[in-house]
Amino acid sequence: MSSFNLRMLLLLALGHLVTDIYQGALSTILPFLKEKLSLSYTMAGAILMTSSITSSVIQPVFGIISDKKGKAFLLPLGAFCAGIGFSLLAWSPSYPIVLCLVLVSGLGVAAYHPEGYKTATFFTGEQKATGMSIFTVGGNLxxxxxxxxxxxxxxxxxLDWLPVMAIPAVLFVILILSVWRIISDHHEAHAALNRAPAAPVPGARTGLALVIATVVMRSWTQFGLMSYIPFYYIDYLKGNPVHAGTMVSIFLLGGVVGTLSGSPLADKWGHKKVLMLSLGLTSLIFPLIFYADGPALFGVFALLGMTLIASFTVTIVMAQRLLPNNLGVASGLTVGFAIGTGGIGVTILGVIADAYGVPAALKFIGILPVAGFLMSLTVPYPSEKR
Incomplete structure (x- = not known):
């Protein structure tokens, strides 16, 4: 087994950061695209649905390819496509062009993630949870x-200067190509050491299905909040659009804190317990959105980000433990398919918002972590001795 390599983990985390910059920023520019192209809430939701399908739902396909034979070139290619597709959105003259560019960016995201999570495991040594949390935090950031x-x-x-956002992607491509030999050597070493498959985990299929279903509820909550925080703050609370974007960032920065704290707690208390705690606390905090105002509202969203996203790395580790012979598929299913499927639910939220208003859509979102919590209670999972 290779030793813990912080330098390589940080580089891969940087690529994760760069790739997810574009995925995280998409919901922020929706109000600007909506105004420029006169889009409805449903059409805006369809943009996110396109992003979710291409960037997340199809990730298991890339995971299957990765598990059969490593495709390290997907790391620089994925980051580059993610940046180019997003950065050119500002110059889109029509709605179909927007969808096409979102597709290009989404495919880039989908290509990077399974290969990134798999490659990151090569540099964690025996400190798997710690190493994976470093890589994951890159995406959160x-x-x-x-x-x-x-x-x-x-x-x-x-808005016309949005193409400068492609710069981080270009810089990352240059950096990863400079250490390409190290990545290639670890891919070859991993293939040689893992020719004999590990024994299957009892109840793995049921457990994996329930973990995926729980992640769907969590991601639907996350993407729903990311999409409708700006609309709620701008259209109903009459807040500054720039502050609305800041609120989204505070929510996601809370997620960074949650990820860093959730992983060591999971190592100490158990993966399943932290998953239940994460969704349970989120369910209790969520109603405060409708009672808080001003700085307190920013605080509520920070807490929501911290509790909701605390289980992000935990569910990836759970899936990989349930599917030890297919790390790429396990990552693709939990990071890609499950999260993407939850993201597709944003389209349903758009229909609700058009028909009943944004506050009604937010109230519907509040039901989702409760459903996820109830599902997490039933996940069959191998015993964890602490």
């Missing part, structure tokens, strides 16, 4: 920084 960077560009230079 990307989601959080995306709205901030995008809004800074729009605020100071205008």
């Amino acid at each position: 990307g989601f959080a920084l995306g709205p901030i960077l995008t809004l800074l560009v729009i605020q100071y230079f205008g």
Whole structure:
């Protein structure tokens, strides 16, 4: 087994950060695209649905390819496509062009994640949870920084300058190519050491299905909040659009804190217990959205991000433990398919918002973590000795 390599984990986490900058920023520019192209809430939701399908739902396909034979080139290619597709959205003259660019960006995201999670395991040594949390936090930071960077560009230079957002992707491609031999060597070593499959885990299929269903509820909640925080704050609370983007970033930065704290707690208390705690606390905090105002509302969203996303790495580790012979597929199912399927639910939220208003859509979102919590109670999972 290879030793813990912080330098390589940080590089892969940087790629995760760069890729998720574009995924996290998409919901932030929706109000601007909606105004520019005169889109309805349903059409705006369809943009996110396209992103979810291409960036997440099809990730298991890339995971299958990765498990059969490593495709390390997907790391630089994925990051580059994610950046180019997003950055050109500002120049889109029509709704179909927007969808096409979102598709290109989404495929780039889908290509990077399964290969990224699999490659990250090569550099964790025996400290699997710690190593995976480092890689995961890169994505959390990307989601959080995306709205901030995008809004800074729009605020100071205008929407037409959005293509400068492609710079991080280009820089990452240069960096990862500079250490390509190290990545290739670890891929070859992993293939040589893992020719004999591990014994299957009893009840793995049922457990994996319930973990995936729980992640769907969690991601539907996350993407729903990311999409409708700006609309709720701008259209109903009459807040500053820039502050709305900041609120999304605070929510996601809370998720970074949750990810870093959730992993060691899971190592100490057990993966399943932390998953239940995460969704249970989220269910209790969520109603405060409708009672808090001003700075308190920012605090509520920070807490929601921390509790909701605390189980992100935990569910990935649970899936990989249930499916030890298919790390790429396990990552693709939990990070891609389950999260993407939850993201598709944003389209349903758009229909609710058009028919009954944004507050009604937010109230519907509040039901989702409760459903996820109830599902987490029934997950069959191998015993964890602490």
